[in-house]
Amino acid sequence: MIVEALTRRMNAHPTDSHTMERYLETGGYEAARGAITKTRDELVETVKESGVIGRGGAGFPAGLKWSFLAPARPAYLVVNGDESEPGTFKDRQLLERDPHAMVEGIIIAAVANEVHHAFVYIRGEYPKPARRVQQAVADAYAKGFLGKGIFGGDYDLDVTVHLGAGAYICGEETALLNSLEGRRGEPRLKPPYFPAAKGLYMAPTIVNNVETISNLPYIFGEGVDWYKGLGHEVDTGTFLMSISGHVNKPGNYEVVHGITWRELIYGVAGGIRDGKELKAWVPGGASAPWFVPEEHLDLPITKDETGKQGSMLGSGAVIVMDEDTDMVAAAERLVRFFAEESCGQCTPCREGTTWLDLILQRVLHGGGREQDIDLLMDVSDNISVGLGWPPKQTTICPLGPSAVSATLSLVKHFRHEVEEHIGRGTPVTISGVSS
Amino acid sequence: MVTITIDGTEVQVPAGELLIKAAEDSGTYIPRFCWHRRMNPVGMCRMCLVEVEGPRGIMLTPSCTMPVNDGMVVHTKSPTVEKAQEGVLEFLLLNHPLDCPVCDKGGECPLQDQTLSHGPGESRMVEEKRHYEKPIPISDLVLLDRERCILCARCVRFSEEISGDPLIEFMDRGNAAEVNTFPDEPFASYFSGNTVQICPVGALTASAYRFRARPWDLREVASVNPLTTTGDGVTVQASQNEVLRFLGVDNDATNHGWLDDRSRFGFEWIASPDRLATPLAKSGDGHTEVSWGEALGAAAENLSAVIEAHGPGAVAAIGGARGTNEDAYALASFMRSSVGSPNLDARLDDGLGTHLLSSLAGKGEIGDLETARTVLVWAADLKEEHPVLYLRVRRAAQELGATLITVHPTATGLADRATHTVTYRPGEGHDLLDRLRAGSGDLADVRAALDEGPVVAIVGRTGLAEDPALAEAVTAFARDLPQASVLPVVRRANTYGAIDMGVAPDLLPGRVAAGGDAGHTGWEKADTSVGLDTRGILEAAADGRVKALLLVGADPLRDVPDADLAARALDAVDVVISIDCFLTDSTAKADIVLPALGFTEKEGTVTNLEGRVMKVNRIVSGPGQARADWSIIDDLAARMGRPLGFESAEAISLAIAEHAPAYGGITWFLLDWKERDGVVAPRDGVEQPLQYIPTTSLRAVGSGGAKRGGFALHLGRLLYDDAVLTRQGASIADLAPGAYAVLNPTDADRIGANGHVEVDGHRLPLRRDASLAEGTVAVPFNQPDGPPLGGSSHVDVAPGAGA
C-alpha cells in the first residue's frame, strides 16, 4: 500500500532530488507560476476543495485555517518545521530531500493569503535539512522565484529560514511564534492570541506544517481531483508515516489512510524483528494513547476510527514495541520527554509531569509502593481533568494533558507489569530492555 | 452590562470583563495566584479554574482568561472545581519549601491561605524537593528565594508591562524554571518594591522588612505617601510603636496600588536615631536641650522684638510643605494674623507660580490619562520626580494606546514608549514652543498628534535652571488643545496643600488671590497683601530687610537651588527659628529648634497635584517631646500675645472648611468615611474664587539663574538624592548615585573630556548621552557631594584632570 506522490521525486532521483535543476526538470515551480495569476478566493477555495488536512498533528483542514485569516495586513506565513515529537522524522526527509517542494508551496500559500514575508522555522537539531532549505531558498531567489517581483510579476515575497534551538514546545504554533519573535517558546493564551488574528508581531499569521505546505505544489500541479483520488474518502491525499521501534524495516512510508494497522506493521514495515510477538504500539506520536494487538490490529488507519478508539494519528509516528519490552520503562521514557520539554508555564504540566516521571522512576528502581498506581492515576487526573480522550484542555496548550497518555495506557493495558515492579521491591536495571 | 449566573445567583457585570474580576466584584472570590487586576492575564497558575456551561457542555476553564458573555452559567464550587483546585495546590506545594515559620510572607501568604481553604490535607510526595540557594540579593532592596517561587510571573509582568524595566525574567524551562536576574545586573528598578508586595509567596522579600515582624503583630492605618505629590494611597504598618512597612493601596484615582521604592522604603527616617526629640537653643557653636517653655518663650520674645524694632514685614517664613494642610493653615494664620507679615512661601524657589499650581482654570486629573488619546509631557523626567505619575503615563501609552510626546532637554525614562521624543537646549524652550505651535519643520507630526483630543498635558519645569515662565507659556498653549486637561507638576510633597492653605506670598487659604480688595472671611485683621516669595525673602534677608526667619521643615541651604544666596541670608538674619524633624544644615544655624512630629505621627489632610484632598493618619507616637507643627505654632502665637486659639488638628480642619473657600465641605468625616480615595477640591457646587488663566505673553519674566558660562545647564533631579528624608532612611540612603556631568558625545570629544570634566571648577565624572543637545551640560541636583550650581543657567565646562 505504499504510494508515491510526495516521495516520487526523491525516490526517482536518490542523489540530487534537492537541487533546483532536478526540481525544474521534473515540473517544478509550474504550480506556483500558475498560482500567482489566480485570486485569493480561488486559491483558498481550491485548497478547501482538496480537503487537505494539516499534517502537524491536530489534523485541522488547511483550507479552513486559511479562510480564518484576519483581513489586516501585513500578514505572515510561518512554516512549522519544528518536528520534535518522539517517533516523528517525516519532515526531515521532506526538508532534506525535497526542499523545493516546500519553497514552491510557500509561494502558493503566500500568494493565497496575501503574505509578503514567510518564515521557515526548522528545529535546531536539523542543521543539515536547514542547510538544504537555505540553499533552495537562495536558488529560488537567484531564479527570481522569490524576492522582488516573483516570476517577473509584481508580487514581492521574502523567505527567512529560522533555526530553533531545542525545544519541543516550539512545535505548538503560538510557542513557535514567540520563539520566532526572540522570546521564550511559551505557548500564548488562546483566546486572545489566535495566530490567524494576532500572530507573529501581533499580525495575522498562517502557521502550516512542512508536509502540508509540501502538498500544495501537487494539489495545484496535478489538480484537485488527482489529489483527492489518491487518498481515502475523508482523509484525502497521502500521508507520510514514520515507523520506528522493533520492526524489521523502520522508516518513512507514504501511505493512504484506510489500510489496517496489520498491513502497516506486518506488511509495510516488514513485521516484528526476530519474529517476536507484537506487544503494543504508539499510533501517532508520543502523546497518543497506545494500541494493543488484540484490540486494534485489524482496525483501519483513519483519523476518525483512531479517534473513536481513544487515540489519534497525530503526526503519523508509529512506535512499535515487541514482547520483550518493559512497558514501565517505556512509559517512563515517554513521560520523561514531556517533563523535560514542558515549557513551565502551567502548574499541572510543569510540576505534574515531573512528578509522574519521579514516581515511575521510583517504581522502576524498586521503590514502588502499593498506592503508587492509584497515585499515578490521580496525578494524571489532576493534569488531564477527567482523563478523557481527546483530553479536556485546562492548560494553555495541550502538552500537559497529552503527557499522561503513556501513564494511562500503561495502567490500562499493562497494570500487571507495574504491579510486578512494585512487588519486586528491589532495584532493577532499566537499561538493556531491547535485549 | 450582561447577566451571568455564578453559583446559582444571577449578577449583572460589565460586558467583556474577565470572569474572575466580574465574579470578585459581584461577591464571589475565585482563588488565584497569577492573576492581578492591574496586569494582563497569563493563565499560568491554573488556580482559578471554574466550570462554565457552554454549547459543548460544561468546561473547566481558567476564569482569568475568560471574558464574560451574556447568559454564562458558572460554577465555582462544584466537586470538579474543588478537585482541580486541590490538584493545582498539591502541584504548587510539591516543590514549595515548608519554611513558613521563617518566611516573611507567613501569615499573610495567599499560598498559605488558599492551601488552608482549598488545598489537600497532606502531601503524597515522598521524593525530595527541588533545592536552590536560599535568598540571594537581587538588588539593594530585594531578596529572591527561588525555592519558594511558584512561577506566577507577577514580578516578570510587572517589570515588563507596568514599570518598563524588564530586569527580572524567567530563566530555564519546565520544572527547572525560576525567576532571576542577569548575572551582575541587579534588579535596579525604581519600582522593585511593588514586586515584593504582589508576590503571592515569600519568593521576593524586602531587605528593609526582613525578619522585622510577623503580620499578626502589625497594626496598620491608611494614609498617603508623604514623599511624592501624586497622593499615593498607602497602608502604614507598625509594631511596638515603630513603623515597619509601607504597602501600596490600590487607589483607583492615583497610584493603582503601586509605589516607588523611595516612598516604599523611605519610611525609615521616622525611626531614625537622629530625630529631634527635645527643643534646642543655640549655645555657642552648638545647641543645648531646653524645655518647651524656655524654647517657646525665647522664640516669642525674639520675634516680638523684631516686630517691634523693624515692623512685622521683617519676619518671614519658608517651608510648610512637609506637614499637613492643618499645619500649613496654622502657619499661614500665624504669619498673616499673629505676626502680620505676608512674607511666607512653601516653595523653595524650585517650583512654579502659586496661581498656576493651585488655581489653574480647567485643571485636569490623573484619571484623565485613562481616556487620553494624546499625552504631552513637558516637565521634569517623570520617572525621577513623579514615579507613580510616570507609571500612569506609561500605562496610557503602552496599554491604552495613547500617543505620547515628551519634551525635555534629554530623552527621559519614557523614551521607550514615547511616540515623539523632542529634545531641546535649555534656554531655547520658548523658541521650541513657538515652532511647536506653528507645527513647523520636523514638529509637524507632533503638532498633528496634539490636535487629536482628548489631550492630557503634564507641565512643569524640566530642571531647576530653567525659566519658570516657560511652564506658564506651555500651560497656556496646552490649554487650547482639544479637550485639554493640564496638570502642572512640582516635586515636593504637599506643596499643593501648603499653597492652598495660604503658605504663599500671593494666595490666601482656599485659592483666594492675595492683595485683592475682597476680605478673606475670618481673616479681617490679617495682612492680606502680596508678600515676598522664597527668593525674595532670601534676598531681603541677605540685604538686612528681613531680620527673623521661621523655617518650617525647610532646609534652604540644600533645597534652594541658589545655595550661595541661602547661606548669605541665613548668616545675615538676626533670628532663625526652625521647626523640624532633623538637625539639618540650615537648622543647625537656628537660634531655636523646635522638634516636630512627622508623617505617621499625626493626623491631618494633604493635597496632591490634582488638588485631591486626602486624609493621613497617625500610628506611632513620635520621638520624645516632639509636637505637631500646628500645636507649636499655636503655642508660639499665644506666647506672643496674639493667640490663634486652635485646639486640635480637627478644629483647624473645620476652620479650613469654613474659611478656605475652595475647601468648602471637605471634612475629616467625609474623608474618613465616604471618600476614602480623597476628594478633589473644590467639590461639586463649591466655587473656587481664583480661576487662573496663564498667558503666553509672559516671557523671560524670571530666570532660572544667571548666565555665567558657555554651556547651558540642565539641573534635573533624580529619585534618590541627598534630601534629608532620603539621607535618613537606612535602606535608600546609599542609592543616590552621586553627582556627575552629562555631555553630548560630540561636545565631550570637542573639548577633549575623558572620564571627568570640570563644571564651574567642580570635578565630576563624565557620562555621555547623545540625546542631550550640543552645548548643554546636565548635572543632577542635590546629590551627595554635589556642586552648588543652582544659581546659574549657564556654566563653564572644561576637561577634567586625569582619566
Added chain:
Amino acid sequence: MSEQQDLFTAVANMWKGFRVTFRQMRKPRVTTQYPKEFREKPQRFHGRHVLNRYDDGMEKCIGCELCAGVCPAKCIYVRGADNPIDDPVSPGERYGYVYEINMLRCIFCALCVEACPTEAITMTHLFEMSTTNRQDAIYTKDELLVQPDGTPNHMFDEDHLADFGELAAADGWMRATSPQGRADFSGVPGWTPSAGVGLRPAEQGQSGTEPEGEDA
C-alpha cells in the same frame, strides 16, 4: 406533714451535706511538708517554659513568633533576626533574637508549645517563680534557654526549691508531640529550612516507637 417527718428530713439533709466531710475523715492525711518535701506532679503538669536546643547545641527557636501570635495572654515577645552565616545560632535563615515571657501574665495554657513548629518551646515542672519585683517576672531568652546539656537554667530563686531530678520524666510528652500533631508523622520533619540544614531526626515518637522514615 408531721414534726417527726420534718426532723427526719432535717437529719437526712444534714447527713447529705456532711457526706463529703465524713468521707474525707476516713482518709489518711496527705499534708506534704513542702518545701522540705516535694510531691510528684502529674506528667502533663504545665510549669514554666524552657527554650530547647538541638543535640549540637544549636537553638531550636527560629524566631517565628507563632507562640507570640497564639498566646491568649499576649505575654510573649519575640523578635527574629538574620542568622549570622559564619556562626549560626539556629538552623536556617532566622533565629530568635529577642525572646521574653512575662510570667505574671502567662496562664500556662501551653498553646505556645502547640504552636511551635520546631519544638523549641516546651513546658517543665518548674513552678516556683516568685520574684521580688515585676521586672524579674519577665523571663528573657538567657533565662529560658536550656543549658548545653539540655537542663533548664537554675534561676536564682528556684535553686533551693525545684526538684530537677523530676524533669527528665516531665517534658517528654510535649517534646514528643510531633509537628503535625499526629503520632503517625513522628520522625517526619515538619519543615526544612534549606537544603540539608535542619533535616535531622525528630525526637522519639509519641507512640514510643522509633521513627520509620517515609512510611506514612
Added chain:
Amino acid sequence: MSWSEESLQRADDILARYPEKRSAVMPLLYVAMREDGYLTDDGMRQVAELTGVTPAQVQSTASFYNMYKREPVGKYLVSMCTSISCFLMGADDVLHAIEDEAGIPAGEADDEIGVEHAECIGACGGAPACLVNYELIEGLTPDKAKELVAWLRSAKPDVINADEMQALFGGKTSFDWGIREERGAVGPFPAFGPFGTADVNTDALEPGRST
C-alpha cells in the same frame, strides 16, 4: 566584550532578515556561541545590545532552549538520543558506552568532548542515533560508539561531517540518503548558513533580498 568583525558582519546580516530586531535574538545567540565556544555572559550582553532588549531578557530566552550551552561543552558535543524509539533499540547501552569511553558522565564535559543525553533528535528510523555537534549518526552500537569517541579524541577533526561519520561508525538509517554533503560543523552549535560552517558563503545566498 566586543565581537570579531566577521561576527558583527554576520549579526548585521541576521538583523536584516527580520522585521523586528528582537527576532534576531536566537540566531545571534548562535553567533555568540560561535564566537566564544559556548554562551558567555558577555555574549548575551552583546546580543542584548544588538537587539535592544535587556540582558535579562536575552538570558531568559537563551536558557529556555537546550542548545544554548551556558557552560563549556568541549569542542565536540556528543548528544545521545535516549527518547522512546532509540531507547527501545538500546540507546542507554550506547550512552553508557560513550560515557565509559569518554570518561565523562552525561551532562558534563572536558576540554575536548562533552556528553549529554538528548530527547528525540528525529532519527527514530535509524535508532539508536546520536549527534556530534548536531551532525547526525544513525544505527549506532555500543562498540561503534566507543570507536566514535576514540576517533574524536585521536583524529580531532576540524569539521564534523555527517556523511564521514555515518560511513565510519553508523549503521541503518531512517531513510536512504544518497545525497552527499561536504559541509559540516565547526563547533558545538548547528552548522547553518549565517552562523555555522566556515564554508558557507552567506553573500551568495539570497541575492535578490528586498528587506
